[in-house]
Amino acid sequence: MSRALTAAPPRTVELKLNGETVKAREGMTILQVAQREGIEIPTLCWERTLTPVNACRICVVEVEGSRVLAPACNRKVEDGMEVQTHSERVRHSRKMVLEFLASSVDLTTTPNVERWMKEYDAQPERYGPPAPPHAEGERDRLRAGHHEIPDGSQAATVSQPTKVDNELYVRDYSKCILCYKCVEACGTDAQNTFAIAVAGRGFDARISTEFAAPLPDSACVYCGNCIQVCPTGALMFKSEHDHREAGTWDESAQHVTTTICSYCGVGCNLELHVQDNEIVKVTSPLDHPITHGNLCVKGRFGFQYVQNRGERGSGRGGRRAGNGSTPALGEQPPAAGDD
Amino acid sequence: MDLVLGDVDATEVEREAVDAVLGTPTSRWEGALADGNGHAAAEGHLARGGHRAREQRHLLLPVLHSVQERVGWISPGALRYICQRLTIPPAEAHGVASFYALFSLEPQPPVVAHVCTDVSCLAGGASKLCGELRERLGEPGSQGADAPAGWMESPCLGMCERPPVALVATSGESPHEQAIAAAGIDQIERALAGEEPADDARPPVHQPPEDLRLLRRVGQVDPESIDSYRAHGGYGALRAALDLGPDGVLREVIDSKLLGRGGAAFPTGRKWEAVARTARRPHYLVCNADESEPGTFKDRVLLEHDPFSVVEAMTIAALATGCERGYLYMRGEYPLAWDRMVGAITQARDRGLLGERILGSELSFDIELRRGAGAYICGEETALFNSIEGYRGEPRNKPPFPAQSGLFGRPTVVNNVETLVNVLDIVTEGGPAYAAVGTEASTGTRLFCLSGRVERPGLYEVPFGTRLRDLLELAGGVVDGGELRAVLLGGAAGRFHTPDELDVELSFEATRAAGATMGSGVVVVLDQSSDLVGVLRRIAAFFRDESCGQCVPCRVGTVRQEEALARLANGSPRGSVEAERELLNEIAQGMRDSSICGLGQTAADAIGSALEKLAVFPNGGGR
Incomplete structure (x- = not known):
């Protein structure tokens, strides 16, 4: 002092x-x-x-x-x-x-x-x-120091199929500018989970789990803090991704409700983005003095109970079926004493 | 740290390879097997995590090397065990392993020939050799893991005086690597079949010893004997340095006006003084032996043929700057230099010339060897720090400079091998006497690596101020009396010079004034028979491969540069040749101005200078 x-x-x-x-x-x-x-x-x-x-x-x-x-x-x-x-x-x-x-x-x-x-x-x-998009997984296997010599007729891109391996968020690395933000948010700047890192080298560098394992097999805890800081939409709520795929994403028809997460006593601020009376994504203000925009899996993704209208989710879950004990998020209201 | 390790186990062989570096695990937390099985399972799950485990992260690269050598690739199971031992998140360890060209993350043949296709070897028959390999073995990298042997193309392997060059890496129970110079298809096939060719390691030095300073012991001294080194005057400089004391050595080095030989030409004395005067401890000394600039082999010759001089010079540097520990980071493609340095350090330790209280003085100092794994960028000093520390070899932003925050965040002196070896003469003869050689601003002598279409390729030592023309004549001029087309001075990050520009004086000030650079002392000679367009495309491919990928201008700029060059070479420019040249200029300017490190900042220099001066693409492109 x-x-x-x-x-x-x-x-x-x-x-x-x-x-x-x-x-x-x-x-x-x-x-x-x-x-x-x-x-x-x-x-x-x-x-x-x-x-x-x-x-x-x-x-x-x-x-x-x-x-x-x-x-x-x-x-x-x-x-x-x-x-x-x-x-x-x-x-x-x-x-x-x-x-x-x-x-x-x-x-x-x-x-x-x-x-x-x-x-x-x-x-x-x-x-x-x-250049035409890479096949699925092709960029994940590129070896440092080697590349195919181009003829210059096409401009190389990072284009590739979107990685959809869980029900909560998708990774569209065609949109990744390698800004390192998600890696920082997953690492020492926020979550300390270290599920992702930069792999490969040069133009073939990419954000990856170990050996490009699917997220449910990785250390990912689905806090979604990487989505919060992604500047390009490469990391996106699956709900937003699905709407965009279906052509129904309409930001002008959305409104944002600011509220406080009801799961525990920290009191994280939530911004619920609502379209057609359905929560389509959740963000948190980066300038919040306590949380700096960081949430946990519950605050980020556990909102289904708010809009439970009797059509209980079929197959919605954070982790792949058979991969352990994590409950399918969103299917249940918070249990008492559950922090 | 809460590690999620996955459920693929390492094989017994993989465990052995890891344990060979890290020792046997002492608890199941560290990965010891449940049944004991030679492992001390007695301690059960006793936690071995925390800071102490994480402080071992600098062993990541040595462990990855060990697994690669023993098993031939780094499997998910091996990576899992490494992560468990070192408390590293698997995603990060994978990010590090996949950064290096010499590590394979997929099964590959147990014997792999890495064949140099870089500028000097291109001018020396590499294309023919690769053609033959294609015929016999198929496309590079296409041999499956079940094939007995495979081959790959490689950037410069640093034996440019005897092209073409191959490095044959054999994994398994008795892993070894051998560099084959002047390689023919038969030699490579024999090496791939497991035969070890006779070691022809004559130093490529052609000048008489009396004309040499840095190289005077090369070829004269037995590089495997400390007694021979001492008989040739070795360790006289360290005694002189101990008499002078740290401040005395600093003064001599400052007076010598020695400038760094790695490429950036920073005053060594100032660098040392900055670290010596920093109160924060410990200080670290790093010897940068990661020479990977295409066409460079000077440090290799010193490491192979006069290794004790490097050890002695590092010890003197440690004395002057207050370092107790030094790291020598050598590129992974120098098997002989590695063996010689291991031998030199061991002998020096045995004789009390490394370790506690050296020669009975207050000085305590020791050296750790570290091996790169195929990444040009790790020659950049801050990338080198990251590589030693077990992170991806990405350059850091400067400031802070290494003297403030370098290796492990501590004040660090980092010098190139050649720079350090200069210190021996500076200490023995005194700074002012040293400064009498060379020019006013560039003192001493300089090593130049001559390769390509030159009569006597090799390593030459001349005083600064020598004209490029005289240097070429020293090496016998163009091979077979041919006509000179161009000289690439400074390597892939350097610039081309035309036959009209041979009067340029080889000093830092004169080359700078001429808009050129000596870089790491590369002189690649091209004659009328040389495939200049091929050389340019190789340089472009080199930078595209070796960019670390961290910053946008370099990561994408090197790709766009290679594409534009390909269009020009194919005679199919977008718009016009003029438009493509303008595009290349714009790409170059963007990379030069806004890349993080020297790699991106110079990635367009050689190509730009060729387009400007050598009329490479006359009449609308094509050859």
């Missing part, structure tokens, strides 16, 4: 942001200062609740005196720093990142990307028509 009392107050630094002199607290990132100043720097792999991995490089900015561009999400401000957030070089790099992603990944459910593509004049179609 004495340490806290004697610690020096944070220093204030002065920097130039796009030519304007601004003050900031030492330790803030360039991104934080820019956000405070109302300057939009696009981000994909950054999330306020997670450790920055600065992998997507869309937030790069020009720092005077630096040979290469710096990721705004991670670079701390320094006294006398001169930063350009939208210089020619910066705009070019953002354009390339957007083109690289849009030509190799399905970004149709990534928020803001369409606007950014226009803003930065990204033209992903100039890399040629996309």
Whole structure:
């Protein structure tokens, strides 16, 4: 405690942001200062609740005196720093990142990307028509350091069939930009479950369980915190996925009810997304001071009892039949004393 | 940590391979078998988890090597047992294993030939060799696990002076690896059949010893005898260093103006001083022997033919920077260098030249050897740290720099092999005397790896400031008096030079001014017979394979670069040749500006310089 009392107050630094002199607290990132100043720097792999991995490089900015561009999400401000957030070089790099992603990944459910593509004049179609999707499991077996030499007539993509191996959420890695957020949320940044990690290398790198085992055979506890932070919709509630497949997903017809999870005493905030009087997904506010948007399997997926209308679920369950004792979630109201 | 391990058990052989590195498990928590069976099941389920188990994570790579060598692949059962022993989540261990090219996660033949198809070997007959292998064994990687032998294409294996090169890895009860230089199809077939060819390990050094400094003992000293090393003046530098003391050594190294030889040319003295002055302990020393830049073999020659000099230089570096432990991380494709370093470290320990109170001084220092497993990116210093620590070899963002937070998050000195060996002369003759050699800003001598279409390929040592032309002449010029087409200086991450640019002075300042780089000292000579387009496509494929995949510009940029180059080579550009060149330039700029590490930042340099200067695709593409 004495340490806290004697610690020096944070220093204030002065920097130039796009030519304007601004003050900031030492330790803030360039991104934080820019956000405070109302300057939009696009981000994909950054999330306020997670450790920055600065992998997507869309937030790069020009720092005077630096040979290469710096990721705004991670670079701390320094006294006398001169930063350009939208210089020619910066705009070019953002354009390339957007083109690289849009030509190799399905970004149709990534928020803001369409606007950014226009803003930065990204033209992903100039890399040629996309290559046909990979067969199921093909990308999971690719060996590091080896690839088929292309003839350049098609643009390689990560396209592949959606992994549907449980009733709660799906993994559509055609939409994965490898932002590492799900890995962080599954790991030390939130859940400490470590069910998934990055496997493989280079363009063949992918998010994977060990040996690409189905989720029910993995360490996954279905907290869904990976879905919460996924920026592209690669990880998605099965209910949303099914609606989208059926063409019935309609966000304009949805309303969000904020409530508190009734399972235990922590009091996590829930946002129930409701369409046609049916809960279609559950989120939790990332800026919640206690939970930072993290929930457990019950809060995330155990909502069926709210809308039990006598048509008790057939075959709904978190784990595959025969894989242990986990009750089929959602089929029953919370038992007394069940935390 | 709550591990979910799955239910596939390791076989007895797999367990043995793991236990060979980690020792026998002491409780069932650690994976000991229920019936005892040689395992101390007496302790039942006594927990061996927690921090102490997790602190062993740096043993992940050695354990994976052990299983790969013994069993030929890493099975789900083996991985499960490894995870249980080290308290690592299986998904993470799988992520690490699948990061390396030398590890197989599927059954494969017990003997596999990795055949180099990189730039130097391409210029030296690799295509013909691969054609023959295709005929006899089928497509690379297509042989099933039941086949007696298989083959694969490989990036540079670091024996570029005698192409083509193959590394034959044999798994099983007596696993071994052998590098075959100047490989013919018959030799490879004999090796695949289990025959060990005569070891022809003459050092590729052609200059007389009196012209050499770093290489003067190479070929003169017996690399397997510490007495021979001492008879050639070995360990004189360490005595001098102990007399000078840590501050004295630092001063000499700073005065010598020694710059790092790994490619980035950072002042060694400044690096050392930063760590030496850091109060946080422990400090770590890392010797980067992961040379994987295509066309580079300089460190291999030092490791194979003068291994004690590396041990001695590391000891001096440890003295100056206050390190008690050093790691030497060597690329996995150097079997002879590995054996020689193991021998050198063992002998040094036996003589009290490593360990507690070296030579009766206050200095205590020891070296751990670590082997890479086929990943160019692990030569990047922060990726190397991650690799040693048992994580994927992905570069970290800088800052923080290694001097502040390096290996295991501690202040770390990381130096290339060649850089370290320079320290011996600096300590014995003094920094200022050392600095008298070379140019004002680039002091000392430099090792250059000459390969390709050159008369006498090999390793050459010249003072900085030597002209490229003179270096080529030293090696006898173009083979058979042919006409020079281009020189690739600095490797795949370097740039091409035209025959008009041979007067460039080989110093850090002059190459920088010319927009070039010496990189790791690679000089690949191409003549009119060379398949320049093939070389460019190989470079593009190399970067596509070796990108770690962490950041978007490099992960996808290297793919798009290879595709655009393929279209140009096939004579089917999208739009026009000009449009494709413009596209390549834009890709290059994006990778250079916004990639995390040097790999992505330089992945377009060689190709860009060839397109700009060598008229590779005249008349609308094609060859």
